[in-house]
Amino acid sequence: MENNSRRGFMGIAFGAVAGIGAVGSLYAMKKSWDPLPSVKAAGFTTLDMTIYNENELVVEKWRGKPIFVLKKTADMVAKQDDDMKARDIVVDGSHYMVCIGLCTHLGCIPAYNADNEGFVCACHGGEFDYAGFVRKSPPGRGFDIPPFTIKGTTLVLGEAGPEFTDMKANAVTL
Amino acid sequence: MAHFEKATSIHDWLNQRLAVDAVNRVMMTEYWIPKNINFLWAMGMVLVITFAMLLVSGIFLLMYYQPNVDTAFYSVNYTIMREVDFGWLWRHVHGVAASVVFLIIYIHMFTGIYYGSYKKGREMIWISGMLLFVAFSAEAFSGYMLPWGQMSYWAGMVITNLFAGGSLHADGLVEWIRGDYVPAQAFLTRFFMLHVLLIPLAIMGLIGLHFAALRIPHVNNQDGDEIDFDVEAKKYLDGDKAGSKVMRFANDFMSKDMMVVGFYLVFFFYLVFYHYGFAMDPVNFDPADGLKTPAHIYPEWYFLWSYEILRPFPFDVGLIAFAFAQVIFTLLPFLDKSPNSVPANRRGPFAIWFWVMIVNLIVLTAMGKLPPEGIFNYIGFVSAVLFIVQWLALPFITKLEKKV
Numbered sequence: 399m400e401n402n403s404r405r406g407f408m409g410i411a412f413g414a415v416a417g418i419g420a421v422g423s424l425y426a427m428k429k430s431w432d433p434l435p436s437v438k439a440a441g442f443t444t445l446d447m448t449i450y451n452e453n454e455l456v457v458e459k460w461r462g463k464p465i466f467v468l469k470k471t472a473d474m475v476a477k478q479d480d481d482m483k484a485r486d487i488v489v490d491g492s493h494y495m496v497c498i499g500l501c502t503h504l505g506c507i508p509a510y511n512a513d514n515e516g517f518v519c520a521c522h523g524g525e526f527d528y529a530g531f532v533r534k535s536p537p538g539r540g541f542d543i544p545p546f547t548i549k550g551t552t553l554v555l556g557e558a559g560p561e562f563t564d565m566k567a568n569a570v571t572l
Numbered sequence: 573m574a575h576f577e578k579a580t581s582i583h584d585w586l587n588q589r590l591a592v593d594a595v596n597r598v599m600m601t602e603y604w605i606p607k608n609i610n611f612l613w614a615m616g617m618v619l620v621i622t623f624a625m626l627l628v629s630g631i632f633l634l635m636y637y638q639p640n641v642d643t644a645f646y647s648v649n650y651t652i653m654r655e656v657d658f659g660w661l662w663r664h665v666h667g668v669a670a671s672v673v674f675l676i677i678y679i680h681m682f683t684g685i686y687y688g689s690y691k692k693g694r695e696m697i698w699i700s701g702m703l704l705f706v707a708f709s710a711e712a713f714s715g716y717m718l719p720w721g722q723m724s725y726w727a728g729m730v731i732t733n734l735f736a737g738g739s740l741h742a743d744g745l746v747e748w749i750r751g752d753y754v755p756a757q758a759f760l761t762r763f764f765m766l767h768v769l770l771i772p773l774a775i776m777g778l779i780g781l782h783f784a785a786l787r788i789p790h791v792n793n794q795d796g797d798e799i800d801f802d803v804e805a806k807k808y809l810d811g812d813k814a815g816s817k818v819m820r821f822a823n824d825f826m827s828k829d830m831m832v833v834g835f836y837l838v839f840f841f842y843l844v845f846y847h848y849g850f851a852m853d854p855v856n857f858d859p860a861d862g863l864k865t866p867a868h869i870y871p872e873w874y875f876l877w878s879y880e881i882l883r884p885f886p887f888d889v890g891l892i893a894f895a896f897a898q899v900i901f902t903l904l905p906f907l908d909k910s911p912n913s914v915p916a917n918r919r920g921p922f923a924i925w926f927w928v929m930i931v932n933l934i935v936l937t938a939m940g941k942l943p944p945e946g947i948f949n950y951i952g953f954v955s956a957v958l959f960i961v962q963w964l965a966l967p968f969i970t971k972l973e974k975k976v
Contacts, residue, residue, distance in 0.1 A: 428748075431762070437752050457863060462754035464863045503887055504730040507865035521730070521869045522883055523944040538739055538887040572741060 442556040445496075447489040455510035457499055460544055460555040464499035464507055466517075466530075474515060474528055482529035484570045485543065487561065490551045497530045497541035543571040600822035604805050606793035607819055613791065614832035615680040621833050622673045622840075623775070625665055630768070632662040637718065639764035641757050644720035645859045661844075667851040668844045670712055674874035677705060685904065686926060688913035689792035695905040696785035702902040704778045707771055712872070714767035720760060721856030722866050728755040728763070730869060738888040754862055796914030868943055876940030877933045881960075883944060884953035893960060900963045907963070910970035918976055921969045925962060932958055 443460040450456055450469040458465040470486075470493045478486070487494045501508050501519040508517035508526060516533060517526040525534035530541035547559025558566075565571050579585035586592050636656055638647040652659040681701070684690055690698035713731060717724045732749050736742045751758025790801050799817050808816035819825055843850075855866045871879050882894040900907075908922075916923045932955055939952035 431748055431751060433747055433751050433753070434758065437756075437758070441753075459863060462752065462756055462862055505733040506726065506730065506869060507863070520865065520867045520943075523949070536883070536885070536887045536890060 442554060445553045445555065446551065447492070447494065447553055448551050450494070453512050453515070455512070457507075458555075460498075463544075465544060465555065466495065466497045466499040466510070466541065468495040468510070468528060469493070470495065470528065478529060482527070482531065484565070484568065485529045485531075485540070487543075487546065487548070487553070489548055489553060495528060495530055496543065496546065496553065496555075498544055499541070501526075501537055502532075502539050502541065503537040539572075600826075601820050602805065602809075603821035604801050604808075604818040605791055605821050605825040606797070606799055607817055608793045608795050608797065609791065610794055611832050612679065612683040614829045615676055615683060617826075617829040617833055618676050618836050619673065619680060620779075621837070622669050622676060623779070625840075626669045626673065627772070629662040629666040629669065632659075633666055634768060639718070639761050641720060641760055641860070644718065644760060648719045649857065664844050664848040664851075666715075668840065668848050670715060671851040671872065671874070672840060672843065673708065674712070674872075677708065678874070681705070681901070682930065684792075686916045687792055687794060688796065688908075688915070688919075690905045691908065691913040692798075693789040694785075694792065694913075697782065697789065698905050699902060700778060700782040700785050704775065704782060705901075706898075707775045707778055709875070711767060711771045711775060712874070714763040714771060716872070717755075717760065717763045718767060719856060720860045721853075722858040722860060722864075723853050723856040723869070725755055725860035725862065726865055726869050727871065728759065732759075734891065734894075738891045755860075792913070794915065796912070796918070870941055873937065873941070876938075877936040880936040880940035880952050881956045883940070884949060884956050893956060896960060896963075907966045908970045909967050910973040912973060912976050914976055919973055922973060925966065925969055928958075929962055932962070 441461050443458065443465070445458055445465075445467065447467075450467055452469045452471045453474065454469070456467045458467055475486075475493045485495065487496050499507050501521065501524050503519065503522055503524050506519050506521035508519040508524065510517050515528040519525070519537070522536050523534065524532065524537040526537070526541060527533050530543075532538075532540055543562070543565060544555045545558040546562050547554050547557045548561060576588055579588060583592070633652060636647060636651050636659065638644055648663070652663055684698065684701070713727070717728050732746050732755070735749055736746050747753060750756070751762060790799070793799065797817070801818060804816045804818040808818060808820075813819075851872075853872075858866075870876065878894060878897045881897045882890045884890070885893055910919065910922065912919055916926045935951065935955045936959065939948055939955060942948045944952070
């Protein structure tokens, strides 16, 4: 009896020590899988917005992801509805679509067709319009807009300026 | 201390220390196998041999492969393929075996389903087998990353994105899995680790569990006979070998097993030497480029059916359908409510269920490979719905089944 309670105590004591150790090591293992500080720090891209041609898609790079930059023609701007306008990024009087160029379905890069002013994803047939909205599923939402801030005629990606904060607050982008 | 005597031979010396005779008896000569089985029962041994070939060829590839985003592609396509003597052999054995192992796994699985080998005490064999299927799938995927070609990169992108859970947008989880915003160095190194150490360890452990699960219920047979193995084994050992329903695993059944393995190896090396191309996607001979998606991304043939279940639906629904397809086979022993564990051809409606399932999986596989356009989209959608309906209907179909 006495033996049993002693062994029981030893069992509980060991369980406590092992439990703390297990939680500690799981925490360390989780943190070891996190993106490294150097990866996180290299997260800013500056774009000179004066170099783009109208209705011609240019793919830039930010955090290893493709960034679609599309300068809209006056005609494209004029026929936008309110939802599409809300996604416009206006730099120095010109209207741009600037989005993460990954299909929101499974992350393939859609291709731009200047003639029908839209994107088609080859992987699963998703389509987007020139404001980045979904024209045809499976993608569940429009292209994501990266955090940006406008500085004169340049756009800095990775830093959230007031225009981006507004978009986020109005659920224009994630 | 235990008592030891002066050994009369090396065998006796080992026997006193390791009980080699007892081990041999328990594992080999008195491990009983039913006599009424066919060549489909050799698939387990075929899988063991294939796994051994993957291991050996993998060890040789590991000596020259470099898990670095700048050098990985060339270490495979230049160093291993052109510089290392017989490097091509290890790569082609590894690639072909990785593909063929799934063919054999599917045959092994559907043999089990057809003959009801997941029921009446054999549930753990089935469940451990399905865990092995999951582990092999993870092993195949992580290995596919390593050459760091276009298909490696984009398969890595697409599959890790699944963990965002659709509208849940768990992007943090995806970045955690990758160790970066996109598949990059951290991603390649950790999948390298998974492929060469952690998952193979899990596979070896699961193979042990799979064999252990077989021990008590024994191997099923092709007639659905319930065999009393103790009685039949005694009959055999008492000399009535012809009257007994069982035989020794070694060397009696093994000789048959290895005969099938022999035919298999001829077929296997025919593929390795003359038709390895089916296991080597041409798109993956372009180095990984994060800014260029290949025109058409598809997985290897063995994942096409589940990919096609994901594809025709709106994203969230597709994700749920995909998750359903991944786990539902594991639950088979509990969804089959029939008291019969006999071959499907004697189970009435279940036989129809079985063959429709096989045909539908082949249709899904074909649709998964084709571009998602027009009529293919529609066929894929119908097939995916049929797959789900079939599984949901299984408990009812089997409940109505009469006892045979």
